[in-house]
Amino acid sequence: MRYIFVTGGVVSSLGKGVASASLGALLRARGYKVTAVKIDPYINIDAGTMRPYEHGEVFVTASGAETDLDIGNYERFLDLDIPVGSNITTGQVYLEVIRRERAGDYLSQTVQVIPHVTDEIKRRIRAAGENAGAEIVLIEVGGTVGDIESLPFLEAIRQFRFDEGDDKVLYLHLTLVPYLGTSNEFKTKPTQHSVATLRSVGISPDIVMVRSKEKLPSDITRKIALFTSVRENRVFSSYDVNHVYEVPLALEEQGLGKAVEDLLGLERTHPNLGVWQNAVRVIKHPQREVTIAIAGKYTAMPDAYLSMLESLTHAGIANDARVNIKWINAEELREGDLEEQLGDADGILVPGGFGIRGIEGKIRAAEYARTRLTPYLGICLGMQIAVIEYARHVAGIEGANSGEFDEYAPHKVIDLMPEQLEMDGMGGTMRLGDWPMQLKAGSTIAALYGIPQGGTVRERHRHRFEVNPAYTAQLQAAGLEISGVTPGVAGRGAGLVESIEIPGHPFFVALQAHPEFKSRPMRPSPPFAGFVAAALAGKEGGRAVASPVNADAVEANAAQGNAEA
Known part of the structure; x- marks a missing residue:
């Protein structure tokens, strides 16, 4: 497996999830088996008990995991079901390390962040890739570089290059270049400081992706390349677009897919981006x-x-x-x-x-x-x-x-x-994940799913x-x-x-x-x-x-539902 680690700097909510998902879409369009992992440095075990106003929606996977909303972006962009274990939190990691310590797995050892916590983080990342049968694993590290709670995760991903080798690991850093209207200029200093902070924990980015209001002019790209020691053709502009489905096309146009192919030693392949081109066409016109x-x-x-x-x-x-x-x-x-x-x-x-x-x-x-x-x-x-x-x-x-x-x-x-009367506690205790639905013959909903005669489909709960x-x-x-x-x-x-x-x-x-x-x-x-x-x-x-909009997909859903009901 190859591993692509996506980190962020300067401010939160820059769009690391969309950037990671867009890169995954470009790799999927090249025929690679891709999966994605989201690391959240909060102490919650999962996102299920968080307030939607603060954290956004809770996305539920087929296996019943209550996860961060970025997992939803991954599923939509990659067109696959993200397997269990792909949303890693500080709470999960420490709970497992403490469980193992109590069980005697670390007898005679002093349990520490390094190597015990970092080893558990690495184990979970590898397991997520293996569960998905992936060739390429995208790992988004939540928060921003410099956050105290992110440090164990940054140390763990730093060790990956040492463990796996240079040609198996790629670091992509997403940062911000603000535009000051008063002086009519893009400011690169936040990006320089962000990359310097990342280097201070031992990680040098291979690719720098810059969030900005508009596409960066070439002189700003050259300046960022010079001050971050990243090649100019590996500095990409993730500028504002009307809809997130334009992002894969904008990044492919700049050569992101080719840069990743070169850095990971992948064969050069022409991507099939017809789905995204059609989506953007309808959204715009x-x-x-x-x-x-x-x-x-x-x-x-x-x-x-x-x-x-x-x-x-x-x-x-x-x-x-x-x-x-x-x-x-x-x-x-x-x-x-x-x-x-x-x-x-x-x-x-x-x-x-x-x-x-x-x-x-x-x-x-x-x-x-x-x-x-x-x-x-x-x-x-x-x-x-x-x-x-x-x-x-x-x-x-x-x-x-x-x-x-x-x-x-x-x-x-x-x-x-x-x-539910027998449930103890609130986290992970609802009816969750994929469950079958037996649809009544002749009903509107049966016709929508393409089985007017009735049948079983599966949806998440x-x-x-x-x-x-x-x-x-x-x-x-x-x-x-x-x-x-x-x-x-x-x-x-x-x-x-x-x-x-x-x-x-x-x-x-x-x-x-x-x-x-x-x-x-x-x-x-x-x-x-x-x-x-x-x-x-x-x-x-x-x-x-009432009629199905995609007969093949509906038939596949119905077949899965009938087989598993």
Whole structure:
């Protein structure tokens, strides 16, 4: 295996994840087996208990790991499922070292950061590459060079070149070149200091990638090369673009792929970048456009809904359309404001989330979509919201609510899953990862997945509450269609409710799962693609016909679901 380590300097949130994912896309386009690892220097075991406003979304892998959102970028750009163990945190590393010390694995030794902690870090990086069967492993080190918490990880990656050899290891450093409008010049001093700090821990970068507002002029590139001792043709400009899917093309145009081939001794190969070229074409020059209202509570932090936003972009690409987002703060959505806030939306989406804040506003959004025949897509909590609204206003179940919001509600149509009652602690204890969904023949969602006759597909989950089976018969009698269930759940009758829809509505579909986690630019999520198609049809005065947007991908998903159900 070859290893590419990506570090960052000057400031956080420069875009190391997108840079790493873009480089991975260029290598994948050359036919290499690539995987990616994200190192997070925080002491949390995983990202599952973090606040979305501070950290962004929690991305869930197929194996059920709750990870940093950059893992989602890797999956979307590389078009693969990142295997277990690819999000390494300080908490995981120290927990394992302490466990081994207590078990006597280090008898007679003084356990120290070097070599015990650094050896565990290196073991985890190698294991992630082996689990993926990768030829090239991309490793992003979170934080910035100079952070105290990053030092053990930087020492570990420094040792990699000593362990593996020069031709097996590459260091890429991402830094910032600010532009001062008052003096009309790019300032390279932060980059010089950042590289000097990296060298102080024993790592000399092979490639310097610079974040800037605009593409750097050649004289600035030469200056950076001179002061960082990196060849000029290995200094790359990661300048601002309209959408992240332009980044791989911009970096390939500058020669990043060829530089990596040379540094790692890889064969020169012409990449196939058709997927990215088509995505950028649609994003820049769409044939149509549509407006989707998102009624959520983390609207001030869009990264909390990153995968969902990307899925809408993918759906737009599939429909040759630009998807405009209208953010609706569910906490402020009042009865008298519905028409003003939602009336110009072509579709309404209620995303997942936790806690009682904004719940009544989300219920109003679902009711508006149902009664105004506006296309609706509910994701996880968005499905539970739709069930509560339908129970209250159609099925006549007065006081219907979720046990999450009101444990004394007279009718908990949404309640805690029985197995959750036995759980101890909060981290990693939800229903997580890939689970099968048995889709009802003739339903809208079955048609979206390309199996109108019914069948099983798999989607990722992250929840503790579900539709209470004690109320499903009453809801169905009132006209709500349960179009998907979890098959084969012992002692649970028809199984957990996985999806619902309203017959006769132009498009009213909601899922307990998070299909956004499996959506890719080249393989958009069927529910999202169908939702955007329905919104476009409603805007244009027609009605969408539920059909899969990528038959091969849908068939593969269905085959996997049937095999593993």
